[in-house]
Amino acid sequence: MDSRTLPGPQFYTKQKDGTVDQSLSTIEIEKFGEKILIWQAICSCGLKTTPFFTKGTISADIYKKECLNRRLIPFYKKHIVSTIFWPDLATVHYAHSTLALLKDNNVNFVKKEENPPNAPEFRPIEKYWAIVKRNLKKDHRVAENVNEFKKKLA
Template structure:
């Protein structure tokens, strides 16, 4: 009975004398005849601590710590604390330093007040901007897709997409830094990122599957129309990729016009490719598509290489190198939060 009562206690790390005394009191109240040795063992304390606590309770004492000398806990300026909390509640996005300027105090003091009141700072997430109609449509279509017999089978989901890549990999999004010794100076080219206003871009098509495999990518300096999509992407690259899967697959294209053209849909039917129909495909839902995470991971790897390229051949070689470094676990699952 006693052991089960102890197990029922919340599994909380004991880090103060007061919490330890509360636990000793709880067990001793349920079993007043328990020995000090067993009480110490059950509470993770010492024999002397268990004995002193029980005697203290018997004499009418409290489990709370006695008042100590020194500075009391809490803020030295209650009005300042209220002011800081009011500023935070009024503008949740304000930085710690801006709060300090508004409250006429230091950022260290603001940090202490936030910690004392259990206020934590979190990073905002970027999400697609959707209208109410788009949101409602996305939810209803996603539900319909989930309820289709096709989705309820053990299909491996394959999706494709296109992304643009600048020829100069140094201009990819992301923070870049440089180091200097005291009194040293370097050229401006090493301190800055020179961005060409109308720099050359490469369009890259690729397909990935839910189990983490990747198709052969397609590179072009132009755009992808229906004819190029069917010939270069589907016939030459997607079809061999599909044949490598032993089980059944479901192809989930995005809503680009070329992906649902009559010629494209006929190709799907001629090659027995199960695909998500256009009337079931949710618009503007990149959070459901792991290929968006794949693009981000690839561009992060390419940014670390940080080299200007002049030809598609160079881009192809660097893309293959970066692709080998991207782990399938990072993008493979559609329910992943990576």
């Protein structure tokens, strides 16, 4: 909710021989401030799903309902060309009921045993998230709720 808590450097500008206001050079942030989780799928063709936002964790049921049934599966079926879904190794992504739903909908996906751990640089969406986070860091407003956060992301 507070972009200043995202990893990476914070920047400010200073005039030559000028002073920097204390409020800029020292930023107090809440150590365990509210966080928001975003799920979204992107494709190399340029299409992306609408994002799903939550302040909680994503259970297998929420993942199936909000991420797969409402977003990924319709998105996947829009593609005429052969497409493969590449989730990260989060537990819910490979829960038995999740795999059953993907198989029932003929979604071709990277199998858990073929999915490299600790290799985010290989998943294209990680570059997308880096850009999203970089843009969020430019917005210093603290979102008070999910709707305010969505505005920051827009």
